[in-house]
Amino acid sequence: MKLLLELFTDYTLRNVALGAALLGIVSGVLGCFAVLRRQGLLGDALSHAALPGICVAFVLTGSKAPLVLLAGAGLAGWVGTLLINRIVRDTRISEDSALGIVLSTFFGLGIVLLTWISKHNNANQAGLDRYLFGQAATLVASNVVTMAVLGGVALLVVLLLYKEFKLLTFDPAFAASLGFNTNRLSIGLTTLIVVAVVIGLQTVGVVLMAAMLIGPAVAARQWTNRLSMMIALAGLIGALAGVSGALISVSDHHLPTGPMIILSLTVLVLVSLFFAPARGLAWAWLRQRRQRRAMRAGRWQSKLKQGGQS
Amino acid sequence: MSTMLAIILTGVLVSSACALLGCFLVLRRMAMLADAISHAVLPGLVAGYFIANGPNILAGFLGAAAAGLITVLLVELLKNTRRIGGESAIGIVFPAMFALGTFLVSRYFTNVHLDADAVLYGNIEFVNFDRWFIGSTDMGPQALWVMGGLCVLNGLFVALFYKELKLATFDAGLAAALGFSPVLIHYALMGVVSVTTVGAFTAVGAILVVALMIVPAATAYLLTDRLPLMLGIAVLCGSLAAVLGFWVALALDASVAGSIAVMTGVLFGLALLWSPTHGLIAKQRRRARQRLHFARQTLLVHLLHHEAASNAAAENSVQHLSGELRWTPELARRVVETALRAGLIEQDAELLRLTAVGREQAQANLQTRALFTSAAVA
Structure with a gap:
């Protein structure tokens, strides 16, 4: 209870919780499209590909302003996406290999740049590597505002292009036959995912970003068969995971925020998988057990007989 | 060590x-x-x-x-x-x-x-x-x-x-x-x-x-x-x-x-x-070669189609090709050049004529097309 009160009074906690909630909403919404298009791991590749962008932005401008670094991250992530698309389209290399190639080589480049900067640049580079694991605890009000603006724009675009994105997700061939430029729409959607990744880098970091996109969408999928409902639920679940992760990490100063967000999210995913009505694994298991018991009790024989007589 | x-x-x-x-x-x-x-x-x-x-x-x-x-x-x-x-x-x-x-x-x-x-x-x-x-x-x-x-x-x-x-x-x-x-x-x-x-x-x-x-x-x-x-x-x-x-x-x-x-x-x-086999440049080249090959075959069929007609002189001229087949002058020039070099056609001032080999190929092309059309209809 005291913790909840602090949520509204404590400056740091408020920023962290707000930032995590924002990230949860944006990545939850965009993750729905990524997961339904079976591109869940794209977010993982993009977040790793963003690392060299952060370093290059720092080297070129000498600034550590989040907006500058995040612009670099976004650009690098975007280049990574185009490369992945090109490799998948024009060679026989499968999508998961293409993801792995871009992810690991870009990340390697990022590490080379990080180590190079730390040895050759007079300016203090400390703080660049916080994008690796994210440091939600260092979020200040201006960071949260930046995240809110970026996320708001992304959500607005989703709202405006909802119909097109829905069509692209479920029936790209039909979308193309209606005259929509599916290629451009696809790139647009991916660009929005890059925005979500960029928002997440500061909070949960490169490594855990994949789960922020996939987790809420997968959890929401268990509760509903409607896209609009799934998107709303995913945003909610993402926000819930974000806030609870932030609260848990603040309650004990040794706990890092990013991992706690991901662990709360994992719990939400598992609960949804097992206990969501209709699709829940627990219900399916109970149903199966009941049927098996009925079989063993021999009731099926009498049922068969009844069926034969009538 | x-x-x-x-x-x-x-x-x-x-x-x-x-x-x-x-x-x-x-x-x-x-x-x-x-x-x-x-x-x-x-x-x-x-x-x-x-x-x-x-x-x-x-x-x-x-x-x-x-x-x-x-x-x-x-x-x-x-x-x-x-x-x-x-x-x-x-x-x-x-x-x-x-x-x-x-x-x-x-x-x-x-x-x-x-x-x-x-x-x-x-x-x-x-x-x-x-x-x-x-x-x-x-x-x-x-x-x-x-x-x-x-x-x-x-x-x-x-x-x-x-x-x-x-x-x-x-x-x-x-x-x-x-x-x-x-x-x-x-x-x-x-x-x-x-x-x-x-x-x-x-x-x-x-x-x-x-x-x-x-x-x-x-x-x-x-x-x-x-x-x-x-x-x-x-x-x-x-x-x-x-x-x-x-x-x-x-x-x-x-x-x-x-x-x-x-x-x-x-x-x-x-x-x-x-x-050499799966690279982007090799693929690009292969595609360009195929495009040229296809254009050459089109040229042969075009010439065959018009060679007996009264306006053969107008139809089968180099200039006419870019208009009729919607080729750029550059592509038309290259297609004619490679066809000439392969001995499929011969050039008489502006007029293009099929050689015996070229005519044979053009007819074969038509037959293949007929085969494909009938297969598609079936």
């Missing part, structure tokens, strides 16, 4: 061990599973630390390898519920494992040197300082022995089960029908991948293991269609990247593991552009 030699040798051994397995991962479309395994190393190490009650190499090794296998198992379990797609299952399991590892480290081992940085970066630079002693005899760098052992293990694994791996990779159904369990082969491969990842991550870090497994194998996949050659090229590419990466890192005074990963990417980029 000098420090430099130890580093290079370790790099070559790591990349060879990884590349061998990577080929099968790339062919079986399981590259991202390797990524997942590499992240699961962290909680496994922590578990090993718990069990051995302190830093113990063997416990850490076993714990991490077990964690890798558990990751694979969890992904399969989630996939088999049919509530989650395969790639989403991977994307849920490995961040959870990694977060769990980070959580455990920060909760229980804040004072222990087991930070996530080391897991991601590796420290091949210090290979020579971590030596293996039997009694008081210095046997050399420990990582060298570990990676050498893994190289031998992977080489033996691939050599002994080559037939089974090949069959299960290219035709899992046939493998199952012949009595080789694809599931068993899958888990055996994943077990070896886990052990290799754990062994390699101390040298190059978790994510760069992924680079060494996937990128050289994908490079080889662009260069050959034969599995034995692919294995060889992948090992060669990985080793080359290790050597090049070391020198680049030395020149820049930057992370060795990172620059090895970048070098694998550079080699991949070269193959992507210039592979």
Whole structure:
């Protein structure tokens, strides 16, 4: 209870919780499209590909302003996406290999740049590597505002292009036959995912970003068969995971925020998988057990007989 | 042994061990599973630390390898519920494992040197300082022995089960029908991948293991269609990247593991552009050649069509081609030129005429077209 009160009074906690909630909403919404298009791991590749962008932005401008670094991250992530698309389209290399190639080589480049900067640049580079694991605890009000603006724009675009994105997700061939430029729409959607990744880098970091996109969408999928409902639920679940992760990490100063967000999210995913009505694994298991018991009790024989007589 | 030699040798051994397995991962479309395994190393190490009650190499090794296998198992379990797609299952399991590892480290081992940085970066630079002693005899760098052992293990694994791996990779159904369990082969491969990842991550870090497994194998996949050659090229590419990466890192005074990963990417980029069979440039050329070939055949049919007509002189002139067939003057000129050189047509001032060979080809083209049309109608 005291913790909840602090949520509204404590400056740091408020920023962290707000930032995590924002990230949860944006990545939850965009993750729905990524997961339904079976591109869940794209977010993982993009977040790793963003690392060299952060370093290059720092080297070129000498600034550590989040907006500058995040612009670099976004650009690098975007280049990574185009490369992945090109490799998948024009060679026989499968999508998961293409993801792995871009992810690991870009990340390697990022590490080379990080180590190079730390040895050759007079300016203090400390703080660049916080994008690796994210440091939600260092979020200040201006960071949260930046995240809110970026996320708001992304959500607005989703709202405006909802119909097109829905069509692209479920029936790209039909979308193309209606005259929509599916290629451009696809790139647009991916660009929005890059925005979500960029928002997440500061909070949960490169490594855990994949789960922020996939987790809420997968959890929401268990509760509903409607896209609009799934998107709303995913945003909610993402926000819930974000806030609870932030609260848990603040309650004990040794706990890092990013991992706690991901662990709360994992719990939400598992609960949804097992206990969501209709699709829940627990219900399916109970149903199966009941049927098996009925079989063993021999009731099926009498049922068969009844069926034969009538 | 000098420090430099130890580093290079370790790099070559790591990349060879990884590349061998990577080929099968790339062919079986399981590259991202390797990524997942590499992240699961962290909680496994922590578990090993718990069990051995302190830093113990063997416990850490076993714990991490077990964690890798558990990751694979969890992904399969989630996939088999049919509530989650395969790639989403991977994307849920490995961040959870990694977060769990980070959580455990920060909760229980804040004072222990087991930070996530080391897991991601590796420290091949210090290979020579971590030596293996039997009694008081210095046997050399420990990582060298570990990676050498893994190289031998992977080489033996691939050599002994080559037939089974090949069959299960290219035709899992046939493998199952012949009595080789694809599931068993899958888990055996994943077990070896886990052990290799754990062994390699101390040298190059978790994510760069992924680079060494996937990128050289994908490079080889662009260069050959034969599995034995692919294995060889992948090992060669990985080793080359290790050597090049070391020198680049030395020149820049930057992370060795990172620059090895970048070098694998550079080699991949070269193959992507210039592979004689699957490269982008070769593909472009092939497409251009086919376009020209098709245009030439069109020209022949066009000439055949109009040669008996009264306006043959107007229809079959070079200028008319670009208008009639919507070719640019440049394309028209090249098509006529190559057709002339091939002896398919002859030119009489502005008028183009079919030669005997050209007429034969034009008629053959028409017949083929008739065949296709009738097939399409049927």
